[in-house]
Amino acid sequence: MSVAEWAALPEDQPGELVDGRLVEEEMSDCVHELAVAWLIQMLRAWAVPRGGLVFGSEVKYALKPRRGRKSDVSVFLSRARKPPARGPVGIPPDIMIETVSPAPRDERRDRVEKLEEYAAFGVPWYWLLDPQLRSFEVHELTRDGSYVRRLAATGGLLQEVPGCAGLSLDLDALFRELDELEAVEQQEPPPPPGSAEGEE
Numbered sequence: 001m002s003v004a005e006w007a008a009l010p011e012d013q014p015g016e017l018v019d020g021r022l023v024e025e026e027m028s029d030c031v032h033e034l035a036v037a038w039l040i041q042m043l044r045a046w047a048v049p050r051g052g053l054v055f056g057s058e059v060k061y062a063l064k065p066r067r068g069r070k071s072d073v074s075v076f077l078s079r080a081r082k083p084p085a086r087g088p089v090g091i092p093p094d095i096m097i098e099t100v101s102p103a104p105r106d107e108r109r110d111r112v113e114k115l116e117e118y119a120a121f122g123v124p125w126y127w128l129l130d131p132q133l134r135s136f137e138v139h140e141l142t143r144d145g146s147y148v149r150r151l152a153a154t155g156g157l158l159q160e161v162p163g164c165a166g167l168s169l170d171l172d173a174l175f176r177e178l179d180e181l182e183a184v185e186q187q188e189p190p191p192p193p194g195s196a197e198g199e200e
Contacts, residue, residue: 017068
């Protein structure tokens with residue numbers, strides 16, 4: 001399968017293109033989606049007034065003729081380099097962000113495979129947010145074409161984010177939201193309406 005064929009697939013056929021094969025994506029849970037939504041909210045508030053563009057997880061990036069990826073979040077810091085309105089995107093964004101899933105296969109994809117692929121694609125900054133470990137990393141692309149980690153944090157208010165002047169991220173606020181979501185999950189669910197227990 002080519003990138004063009006992959007890009008033309010209907011929405012009910014999700015997946016990424018790896019060496020010409022459609023690889024199924026992991027099923028996102030509410031923890032993953034909350035983290036992604038929080039990042040998009042923070043980044044839009046910062047980037048849009050500066051002329052930037054922030055995209056979610058359905059943008060298809062054409063990394064190679066037979067390889068395509070969809071990051072959780074991507075950012076173009078200047079509209080001078082804006083992507084095409086439709087179709088696969090062959091222009092590397094300034095920032096690619098992945099929210100790491102707990103499954104070992106998915107963790108390897110985000111921490112190893114995509115780290116190498118986004119570097120080869122020419123993405124200047126790669127962020128990794130791990131909701132399970134409560135960790136946040138920023139990697140910068142160096143002149144030799146590989147990433148070096150510029151920031152690693154497990155909480156706190158980040159007053160400075162490498163490559164993003166004026167952006168601050170309150171990781172404690174995000175992690176509190178994740179804690180609250182997971183605390184609700186641990187509570188015993190109420191009985192379904194109409195059950196004998198629910199009618200008492």
